[in-house]
Amino acid sequence: MWRFLMTxxxxxxxxxARRKGDWLTAQFFFIMVVSMFPLGIGADPEQLRRVAGGVLWVAALLASLLSLARLYADDHRDGSLEQMLLSPQPTVLLALGKAIAHWLIFGLPLLLIAPLLGMQFALPLEAILVLVASLAIGTPVLSLLGGIGAALxxxxxxGGTLLTLLILPLYVPALIFGAGAVDGVLAGMGAEAQLSLLGAFMGMSLLIAPWVTAAALRVSVD
Amino acid sequence: MNLYHYAAPAAFYGLAGRLIPWFAWGAALFAAAGLYISFFVAPTDFQQGEAYRIIFIHVPAAWMSMFIYMVMAFWCAIGLAFNTRLSFLMARALAPTGALFCFLALWTGALWGKPMWGAWWVWDARLTSELILLFLYVGIMALWAAIDDPKRGDRAGALLILVGAINVPIIYFSVKWWNTLHQGSSINLMQAPSMAATMLIGMLVMAIAAWLYTIAVALVRARGLVLARERHTEWVQKIIKEA
Amino acid sequence: MQLSTHDLACQRGDRRLFSGLEVCVRAGQLLLVQGGNGRGKTSFLRLLSGLGEPEAGEVRWNGVSIASAGEDYQQAMAYLAHANGVKDDLTPVENVQVQAGLRGQRVSCAEIEPVLVRMGLAACLDLPARVLSFGQRRRVALASLLLSGAALWILDEPLTGLDVRGVAEVEGLLREHVQGGGMVVMTTHQSLQLQGVEIVPLQIGPVMLGQMSLPTDVAERG
Structure with a gap:
């Protein structure tokens, strides 16, 4: 079981690692979308600070959808998804493993990029830390829930456009709690409440999403 | 009466055909009564004037939009658990009506918001949740539209609806939370001071009308879907020949 | 060891491909599924593999429906589909290794290489599969199949893309496997040279009219 997950x-x-271009696309998309905002709304640091949390989080949602479209599509095309579904190991583990791998490839680099973008948006250090914390807790949700959409x-x-329609509404709580955490700390109210709610949402996604994704894969391959 | 009997497509088709007129007429009667109460019986609100009367449409529509989603989730759960094809058809038949009520709730909310808040759209918790619910409906219908194979469509849609149903309460909660953080207090449609008993009755009668309408329309749609799915069977061929 | 179908029916969209299909294969037999294009051969194999869900009836492994046999069945079965399930960016060795890992097995390079060499891939062990020809990728998939140690092979057109020598090698593999007490279910449009192998032919189509050599094992209804 463990070996299957690790495999x-x-x-x-x-x-x-063999196709670096593929996953770097999503990271650069993230950077570019965020960088467009000051060009669109003006460079007033006060204003940028106010919208920073929301902008970074929305950009993270969009970037995740961009990369999720291919989560299962490539494996489906070359037949390896069928082979994985036929494995004696439970499909839930497959869905979980794919979500973890997606997070490592997509979510983790985002945590490294986010502080730089936070500085561009004139965020104080404290808020940057909360931003990274919120992304650390919240991006797994994107990989998990997004996996459902990718499988469906x-x-x-x-499929890519459709995925956006299906999954964005489900992301709403992650967006609200994640961006809310940054706003909370900027307003001097602390971010513990938002981060704990985000954590609870992540826990729930972790419990439910792999099962639904597994069922969706079976339905889609049939 | 054996319920299983009516789970068979042909029996369902006949039963639904007989029931539809009753629900349709019921809806018309209740709607007429409800509109009469809301326009002529219910008193003018001393704070909001006549404009508040839109709630007789707005509130039942908002109720129905959420309720229909839950009913769809119920049918999908039944369908996935017992592999009953008719359940999936019921979910498919209900979705457009749910989306319609969502849209109505948003529209009437905007109409009510203009005199109350001075803007067509305000990011009020209720309206925002309703908007996201509309997005969910749109997503589900888009998924159905994209999948050609009926069996896959049924199941994929059902999974999405169930995930949505788990998520909807969380979305509502989060939006409410977001709203209190960003907006402070706002006038709420439901907290109209001293809601008169007649107002409540008016809303309930309108809600019943919406209910009956939903059932009638969903049955009509489900009948169509049954015919399309079963078009190669003998009983459908017979109906076609007779028509 | 036996694989049997009971009153099996399959529907694709509006079309009923077959119904009431009853067939049984035992250890040491090869079930040769025949029928023209679009008759449902691939659908039949997918039902046997457990990827597809039958419209009616069931597939049984040792008398137990494969849905309940689950892991036992998947452990004993290997499926070679139209698509090879070979990742373009991995080398043949890595591909085979990943496949084994997905089955929960661990095989070393030392075990893999001789099999790949036997399949005629000695010259391209370190090349990414992207540069291999279709036939060579088919051979990689066949090597995975060999290493899986599965008793039941389900092969969908295993000979497509193979050259004359490749076909002869596959015939050799099939003979070896079946005579060693294994089971094979396969489709092919080519004629096979399989002396000494007990072949059960199955003609698939809307009306099951066939030439059955083993009336006790193979019953059929129209």
Missing amino acids: VIRRDLLLA TLGLRG
């Missing part, structure tokens, strides 16, 4: 994760990391839209025409 799934290691396999995806290996594939990502497998092999459909316009």
Whole structure:
């Protein structure tokens, strides 16, 4: 069981390492979307600070959708998804492993980029730390819930766009708590409440999403 | 009466056909009564004037939009658990009506917001939740539209609806939380001071009308879906020949 | 050891591909599924593998429905689909290793290489599968199949893309496997040279009219 999970994760990391261009796209998309905002709304530091949490979080949601579209699509196309589904190991573990691998490839680098972008948005150090903490707790939610959408839209025409329609509404709590944490600390109210709620949401996603993703994969491959 | 009997498509088709007129007429009667109460019986609100009367549409529509989503989730759970195809059809038949009520709730909310808040749209917790619910409905219908294979469509849609149903309370909570943080207090439609008993009755009668309408329309749609799905079977061929 | 179907029916969209299919394969037999294009051969194999869900009836492994046999069945079965399930960015060795890991097995390079060499891939062990021809990728998939140690092979057109020598090698593998007490279910449009192998032919289609050599084992209804 453990070996299966590790194989799934290691396999995806290996594939990502062989194709660096693929996953860097999502990171650069994140950076670019965030950088567009000062150009659009003006460079007043006060204003930037106010919108920073929301902008970074919305950009993270969009970037995750960009990378999730391919989470299962490539494996579906070359037939390896079928092989994975036929494994004697439970499909839930496959879904969990894929989500973990996606987070390592997509979410983790985001945590490293976010402080730099936070500085561009004139965030104080304290708020940057909370921003990183909120992304650390919140981005796994994006990988987990997004996996459901990726599995449901497998092999459909316009799957990527459809994925956005299905999954963005489900992301709402993560966005509110995540961006709210940054706002909370800026307003001097602390961010513990938001971060704990975000943590609870993450825990729930972790419990439910792999099962639903597994069921969705079975439905989509049938 | 055996319930299992009516889970068979042909029996359902016949039963639904007989029931639809009753629900449709019921809806018309209750709507007429409800509109009469809301326009002529309910008193003018001393704070909000006549404009408040939109709540007789707004509130039942908002109720129905949420309730229909839960009913869809119920049918999907039944369908996935017992593999009953008719359950999925019921979910499919209900979705457009749910989205319609969502849209109505948003529209009437905007109409009510203009005189109350001086703006067509305010990021009030209720309206925002309603908007996200509309997004969920749109997503589900888009997924159904994108999947050609009926079996896969049924199941994929059901999974999405169930995930949404788990998520909806969290979304409501989070939006409410967000709202109190960012907006402070705002006038709330439901907290109209001293809601007269007649207002409540008016809303309930309108809600019943909306209910009956939903059932009637969903049955009509479900009948259509049953015919389309079963178009190669003998009983459908017979209906076609007779028509 | 036996694989049997009971009153099996399959539907694709509006079309009923077959119904009332009853067939049984035992150790030491090869079930050769025949029928023209679009008759449902692939769908039948997918039902056997457990990827597809039958419209009616069930597939049984040793008398137990494969849905309940679950892991036992998946452990004993290997499925080679149209798509090879070979990742373009991995080398043949890595591909086979990942496949084994997904089955929960661990195999070393020392075990893998001789099999790949036997499959005629000695020259391309370190090349990414991207540069291999279709036939060579098919061979990688066949090597995975060999190493899986599965008793039941389900093969969908295993000979496509193989050259004359490759076909002969696969015939050798099949003979070896079946005569060693294994089972094979396969489709092919090519004629096979399988002297000494007990072949159960199955003609698939809307009306099951077939030439059955083993009336006790293979019953069929229209």
